[in-house]
Amino acid sequence: MRIVYPFSAIVGQDEMKLALLLTAVEPALGGVMVFGDRGTGKSTAVRALPALLPTLPAHAGCAFGCDPAAGQGEWCEGCRRRHAEGEAIPTIERPVPVVDLPLGATEDRIVGALDLERALTRGEKVFEPGLLARAHRGFLYIDEVNLLEDHLVDLLLDVAASGENVVEREGLSLRHPARFVLVGSGNPEEGDLRPQLLDRFGLAVEVSTPAEVAERIEIVRRRDAFDRDPEGFAALWHAADAALQDQVRTARARLPLVELPMPLLERASALCVALGTDGLRGELTLFRAMRALAALDGIAEPDDALLARVAPLALRHRLRRDPLDEATAGARVGRALATLPAPTAAA
Amino acid sequence: MTSLGLAAGLLAVDPVGLGGAVLRGGHTPAARAWVHAVTSRLAAPHRVRRVPPGIAAERLGGGLDLSATLVTGRPVLEPGLPALAHEGALVIPMAERLSTEAVGLLTQVMDTRSVRTERDGVSAVRPAACALLLLDEAEPDEPSVAASLADRVAFDLRLPPGAADPVADAPSIGEVAAARERLPGVHLPPDAVSALVAAAASLGVASLRAASFAMRAARAHAALAGRDLANGDDLAAAAALVLGPRATRLPLPPEDEAPPPPEPPPPSSESDQAAEPPGAEEERELAERVVDAATAAIPPDLLALLAAGAAGARGGGRQGDASTEGPRGRRVGTRRGDPRRGARLDLLATIRAAVPWQRLRGAAPGGGALAVRPDDFRIQRRWRPSATTTILVVDASGSTALNRLNEAKGAAEQLLAASYVRRDAVAMVTFRGAGAEVVLPPTRALARAKRALAGLPGGGGTPLAAALDCIAEVQRQVRRAGGRPVVLILSDGRANVTRAGTGGRPVAHAEALGVARRLRADRVEGAWLDIGPRPSAVAQEIADTMGLRYLPLPIADAAAITRVATLARDAA
Numbered sequence: 001m002r003i004v005y006p007f008s009a010i011v012g013q014d015e016m017k018l019a020l021l022l023t024a025v026e027p028a029l030g031g032v033m034v035f036g037d038r039g040t041g042k043s044t045a046v047r048a049l050p051a052l053l054p055t056l057p058a059h060a061g062c063a064f065g066c067d068p069a070a071g072q073g074e075w076c077e078g079c080r081r082r083h084a085e086g087e088a089i090p091t092i093e094r095p096v097p098v099v100d101l102p103l104g105a106t107e108d109r110i111v112g113a114l115d116l117e118r119a120l121t122r123g124e125k126v127f128e129p130g131l132l133a134r135a136h137r138g139f140l141y142i143d144e145v146n147l148l149e150d151h152l153v154d155l156l157l158d159v160a161a162s163g164e165n166v167v168e169r170e171g172l173s174l175r176h177p178a179r180f181v182l183v184g185s186g187n188p189e190e191g192d193l194r195p196q197l198l199d200r201f202g203l204a205v206e207v208s209t210p211a212e213v214a215e216r217i218e219i220v221r222r223r224d225a226f227d228r229d230p231e232g233f234a235a236l237w238h239a240a241d242a243a244l245q246d247q248v249r250t251a252r253a254r255l256p257l258v259e260l261p262m263p264l265l266e267r268a269s270a271l272c273v274a275l276g277t278d279g280l281r282g283e284l285t286l287f288r289a290m291r292a293l294a295a296l297d298g299i300a301e302p303d304d305a306l307l308a309r310v311a312p313l314a315l316r317h318r319l320r321r322d323p324l325d326e327a328t329a330g331a332r333v334g335r336a337l338a339t340l341p342a343p344t345a346a347a
Numbered sequence: 348m349t350s351l352g353l354a355a356g357l358l359a360v361d362p363v364g365l366g367g368a369v370l371r372g373g374h375t376p377a378a379r380a381w382v383h384a385v386t387s388r389l390a391a392p393h394r395v396r397r398v399p400p401g402i403a404a405e406r407l408g409g410g411l412d413l414s415a416t417l418v419t420g421r422p423v424l425e426p427g428l429p430a431l432a433h434e435g436a437l438v439i440p441m442a443e444r445l446s447t448e449a450v451g452l453l454t455q456v457m458d459t460r461s462v463r464t465e466r467d468g469v470s471a472v473r474p475a476a477c478a479l480l481l482l483d484e485a486e487p488d489e490p491s492v493a494a495s496l497a498d499r500v501a502f503d504l505r506l507p508p509g510a511a512d513p514v515a516d517a518p519s520i521g522e523v524a525a526a527r528e529r530l531p532g533v534h535l536p537p538d539a540v541s542a543l544v545a546a547a548a549s550l551g552v553a554s555l556r557a558a559s560f561a562m563r564a565a566r567a568h569a570a571l572a573g574r575d576l577a578n579g580d581d582l583a584a585a586a587a588l589v590l591g592p593r594a595t596r597l598p599l600p601p602e603d604e605a606p607p608p609p610e611p612p613p614p615s616s617e618s619d620q621a622a623e624p625p626g627a628e629e630e631r632e633l634a635e636r637v638v639d640a641a642t643a644a645i646p647p648d649l650l651a652l653l654a655a656g657a658a659g660a661r662g663g664g665r666q667g668d669a670s671t672e673g674p675r676g677r678r679v680g681t682r683r684g685d686p687r688r689g690a691r692l693d694l695l696a697t698i699r700a701a702v703p704w705q706r707l708r709g710a711a712p713g714g715g716a717l718a719v720r721p722d723d724f725r726i727q728r729r730w731r732p733s734a735t736t737t738i739l740v741v742d743a744s745g746s747t748a749l750n751r752l753n754e755a756k757g758a759a760e761q762l763l764a765a766s767y768v769r770r771d772a773v774a775m776v777t778f779r780g781a782g783a784e785v786v787l788p789p790t791r792a793l794a795r796a797k798r799a800l801a802g803l804p805g806g807g808g809t810p811l812a813a814a815l816d817c818i819a820e821v822q823r824q825v826r827r828a829g830g831r832p833v834v835l836i837l838s839d840g841r842a843n844v845t846r847a848g849t850g851g852r853p854v855a856h857a858e859a860l861g862v863a864r865r866l867r868a869d870r871v872e873g874a875w876l877d878i879g880p881r882p883s884a885v886a887q888e889i890a891d892t893m894g895l896r897y898l899p900l901p902i903a904d905a906a907a908i909t910r911v912a913t914l915a916r917d918a919a
Binding site: 037040043100101102103104105106107108109110113114115116117119120121123124125128131143144147149151169170187209213216217219220221223224227 | 364404405407408411416420421422447448451452454455458459463464465466467468469470495540541543544545547548553554555558559562682683684703704706707720722
């Protein structure tokens with residue numbers, strides 16, 4: 001297997017790294033969209049994620065990796081049947097899947113289809129799970145999501161929203177759980193994204209090439225070191241990655257205990273109103289993101305600083321489309337934050 | 348050694364690390380000679396594959412090999428061209444015409460050094476570390492090779508016109524092979540990274556891949572020279588080849604302003620690295636040398652642009668930025684779907700989809716009818732054959748600039764927003780003073796449109812003929828890309844500058860009429876909005892000659908212009 005560039009060795013790009021860590025803590029945030037120039041480490045960061053994520057307990061022998069701790073309603077048909085037949089399904093630990101959706105993938109491979117080999121050689125109808133099954137309980141990464149064909153985008157959004165994949169083919173009819181965090185990347189200069197698609201991503205970040213020469217030197221130097229000796233380089237950063245993994249694990253345990261004070265929630269709502277973000281999804285995401293960050297950083301008394309850190313992530317892609325506003329969306333969120341009436345006693 | 352010969356040698360030494368090259372200047376014998384020079388020196392010259400123009404996604408990304416599957420009775424993978432070129436090279440003629448999808452597939456191959464196939468029931472990963480030799484045959488005004496691909500290869504080369512043999516002086520096969528042996532042990536001096544990164548910064552090269560490529564090129568250059576430690580010559584040569592052609596601005600003249608170095612020499616990277624205090628002087632010298640070498644290698648045409656301050660203003664983008672965007676009419680894919688809903692059945696793809704399942708469906712082997720199920724239906728996926736590009740032509744001359752330019756800008760903004768909703772493309776031409784200019788090549792990317800519109804100046808004469816020439820050119824581009832151009836002219840039509848850039852109303856008008864007749868023969872569509880204070884007979888005459896609808900709008904505001912524009916677009 002190819003050794004991937006370690007997450008903790010990525011220089012700068014703090015906003016993108018934060019967004020990915022937040023979804024690692026709280027998968028219900030609903031995905032990350034990364035906009036940015038070429039060569040800014042978008043793909044690198046996503047492909048480095050698995051090393052940061054604690055392994056998952058899963059049913060052995062299950063193609064979907066069903067969660068033993070979840071209720072039976074969340075299991076696939078196979079696991080339910082095994083359970084009904086009285087089998088004590090053994091549990092294994094497996095790494096969190098991060099599935100890369102290649103451009104040019106066809107619908108049958110995404111949703112799953114009949115196993116072609118079995119059909120050809122033995123004339124049997126057996127379901128072969130697709131990429132959605134593989135991504136269950138993990139991440140589905142679509143590089144250059146703006147280049148993906150529209151009908152595939154619709155399909156992915158539908159499954160991402162319902163958490164379930166329904167396959168009807170060759171008289172085969174089945175459904176299986178498919179809950180995953182959608183991570184997309186794209187370069188807005190190469191074609192815009194449909195607003196409906198954008199809204200489905202919980203968080204959005206904008207990355208750009210760093211302008212600081214010292215930072216650029218460090219990036220190039222590390223990249224070169226990695227290219228010349230991937231194993232050695234990865235070993236150098238192993239401890240840092242392990243520390244991050246610990247942080248994520250602690251944050252997950254802490255997350256259910258995080259309470260946000262009422263005044264802060266009110267201010268977050270006021271911000272959404274001021275920005276005119278449509279629907280409640282933005283608000284909900286904003287709350288969840290604040291909780292996740294509080295858990296990640298172990299913040300005991302969440303205040304406005306927390307809101308200011310996650311608001312651009314949660315809201316920048318939900319602003320009413322004013323395609324010709326000169327300010328970047330992130331700047332508009334910042335502006336609205338600054339003009340919110342002063343907190344009563346929250347800060 | 349010429350830069351072409353040297354680049355060929357370096358590529359052959361480290362094809363995967365350097366990623367390949369863009370070779371601009373047409374598919375000439377010289378271009379073929381250059382490609383041969385590279386491929387014949389590779390360690391695996393037999394692993395070279397040519398990508399035919401208009402290649403289908405499954406040929407690039409791999410898919411089911413139907414005939415082999417039927418013969419063997421089990422699924423057989425057709426691995427995709429990049430996998431066949433593993434450790435070799437892919438030669439891509441007409442690289443500027445690659446479909447968006449093909450560009451995306453190739454960038455994934457470059458990033459992962461493998462081909463991942465997930466289609467038609469097969470799932471596989473094959474290694475595909477190869478160099479891309481992108482032959483860009485675009486005319487000067489056309490979109491060139493996709494920027495995302497150009498960014499992933501080290502070299503951007505231009506064939507000088509009429510070069511007899513551009514690679515006569517390339518390193519020999521033996522020299523290249525020896526260098527390849529030596530390469531893993533070649534090191535760069537510690538200050539090389541900062542020198543190259545600083546040089547890239549001072550030339551306005553935004554992508555960080557450039558500096559990485561320059562490091563690799565320097566190592567390959569040192570290997571060719573038989574050195575284990577690269578020196579200033581290697582770095583200078585690498586900077587010239589990799590950074591020069593990517594420049595988006597000229598470096599500031601050194602030592603002119605404040606005594607602390609104006610920009611390039613970095614602050615010795617925080618002193619945490621094993622720094623060498625006494626070497627600071629040398630370090631600066633090296634940085635300067637690298638910048639000088641790169642600057643000297645900026646191609647003359649680009650240099651002229653940069654000197655005029657014209658290229659940087661466009662966000663560092665050369666025209667290639669537009670090329671991954673927009674439909675390419677010819678490339679039509681298929682998808683699963685219901686042919687009854689007005690879509691067109693793709694018969695061949697449908698049969699292909701049905702064939703592997705015949706045994707399962709109990710069809711008589713070796714004969715009888717094909718059992719086709721609704722699941723097999725494949726319909727043609729079209730890149731919206733009627734995708735419209737609105738060519739907005741804005742008269743920014745003195746006569747309009749006074750009172751109407753802001754309205755025209757407002758209308759342009761609203762049009763852009765409307766096109767965005769419809770996913771149409773927009774191009775913009777402005778004319779004033781001595782000539783006309785395409786300020787925005789056809790694009791669907793709003794970010795670019797915004798920039799182009801923001802700094803639009805007004806004033807000067809009305810060079811109408813030049814503007815119409817520009818329209819003809821953009822219209823041709825749009826049609827070649829499979830789109831449908833609709834022209835929208837906002838002008839009072841009072842031409843007073845000739846093509847030659849001199850004054851003279853009668854001559855200017857006559858010239859404009861001449862181009863207008865040509866445009867009519869070209870079947871131009873659209874409307875002319877006369878935004879002068881009074882309807883003008885000359886504007887109407889030119890519009891009628893072109894066959895455009897003429898609409899005097901003496902008091903229109905931006906909203907009214909937009910309404911008319913939308914009407915014109917839908918009616919045309």
